[in-house]
Amino acid sequence: AIRLMEERRRSRMGLNYLVMDMEKLEFPPEVFDVVLDKATVDSILCSGDEEKAQKSVGKMLNEAYQVLKKAGVFLLFSHTKEGRMDMLQKDNLKWAVQHVPLPRPENKLTANIDETDPELAQHHLFVCTKY
Numbered sequence: 001a002i003r004l005m006e007e008r009r010r011s012r013m014g015l016n017y018l019v020m021d022m023e024k025l026e027f028p029p030e031v032f033d034v035v036l037d038k039a040t041v042d043s044i045l046c047s048g049d050e051e052k053a054q055k056s057v058g059k060m061l062n063e064a065y066q067v068l069k070k071a072g073v074f075l076l077f078s079h080t081k082e083g084r085m086d087m088l089q090k091d092n093l094k095w096a097v098q099h100v101p102l103p104r105p106e107n108k109l110t111a112n113i114d115e116t117d118p119e120l121a122q123h124h125l126f127v128c129t130k131y
Contacts, residue, residue: 023059027067035064038077041087057087065093065130074128081124088128095128 002017009015020026022040040060044053064074074095078084081099088097102123 023056023063025063025067029066030069030072032067033069033072034075035068035072036075036077037064039079041076041084042078042080045083058090061088061090061093065095068095068130070130072130074130076126076128078124078126084124084126088126093128095130098127098129100125100127 002019005017037060041057044056044060047053061074068074076084076088081101085097085099088095102125104122
């Protein structure tokens with residue numbers, strides 16, 4: 001996947017693809033303005049072993065927090081809001097958390113979703129600003 005993306009994005013200067021353990025990032029502290037998670041947390045939490053998944057997500061969030069500059073933003077995109085605020089509002093994570101519901105785009109995968117269920121009718125963005 002990395003090679004494919006490198007080939008597709010070859011013309012974009014300064015774009016690098018790195019592979020590393022999300023539980024132990026190889027970056028110095030406070031180096032990024034923004035850290036983005038698009039469904040990594042969701043994927044881990046759906047893995048089957050809830051206790052192991054919770055620990056893994058906790059480590060990932062701590063690493064994301066560590067590499068953020070002061071006033072940096074962690075963006076978490078999720079298919080659900082269930083349990084996300086509790087997960088993001090741990091004592092060791094000194095950031096303000098805002099939940100932003102996003103309308104789910106219509107396409108052939110979402111055509112049969114029950115729009116009367118607000119949880120299914122939207123995605124969720126959590127904006128965590130480090131203080």
